[in-house]
Amino acid sequence: xxxxxxxxxxxxxxxxxxxxxxxxxxxxxxxxxxxxxxxxxxxxxxxxxxxxxxxxxxxxxxxxxxxxxxxxxxxxxxxxxxxxxxxxxxxxxxxxxxxxxxxxxxxxxxxxxxxxxxxxxxxxxxxxxxxxxxxx
Numbered sequence: 001x002x003x004x005x006x007x008x009x010x011x012x013x014x015x016x017x018x019x020x021x022x023x024x025x026x027x028x029x030x031x032x033x034x035x036x037x038x039x040x041x042x043x044x045x046x047x048x049x050x051x052x053x054x055x056x057x058x059x060x061x062x063x064x065x066x067x068x069x070x071x072x073x074x075x076x077x078x079x080x081x082x083x084x085x086x087x088x089x090x091x092x093x094x095x096x097x098x099x100x101x102x103x104x105x106x107x108x109x110x111x112x113x114x115x116x117x118x119x120x121x122x123x124x125x126x127x128x129x130x131x132x133x134x135x136x
Contacts, residue, residue: 005030021082021103025111032110041113048121057122066123066131070096073119093134 002009006027006058019027032040050058056076058068067087074085082102088095098115100107114134123131 018116041110045114078128
């Protein structure tokens with residue numbers, strides 16, 4: 001996978017791993033290609049087991065609403081990396097957009113799917129109700 005992504009083969013042996021956005025995109029593209037599964041992003045992002053949640057996902061579970069959870073996650077992402085999560089309200093609908101700020105390349109489809117599935121999984125766990133997106 002690392003070879004296919006053009007990354008150092010010892011990358012995962014490092015105590016701290018730092019990647020540029022383009023390197024991260026290459027890694028996700030390699031995962032999708034090697035898996036051979038066009039739905040791999042949805043499967044990985046939709047893992048609903050809380051023991052696999054990151055600290056921010058756990059913090060998001062303890063908010064008043066899905067919107068509050070997404071706002072908390074968006075703030076965390078702004079503080080910790082080159083990702084922006086925009087929450088756009090249109091009437092009774094709310095759109096969640098994931099943007100990568102430090103890349104000229106398009107984001108991998110697998111990563112888009114993974115982010116989307118992750119938000120839906122965390123939202124469903126936090127609200128106690130299944131989240132059914134209107135559109136993708």
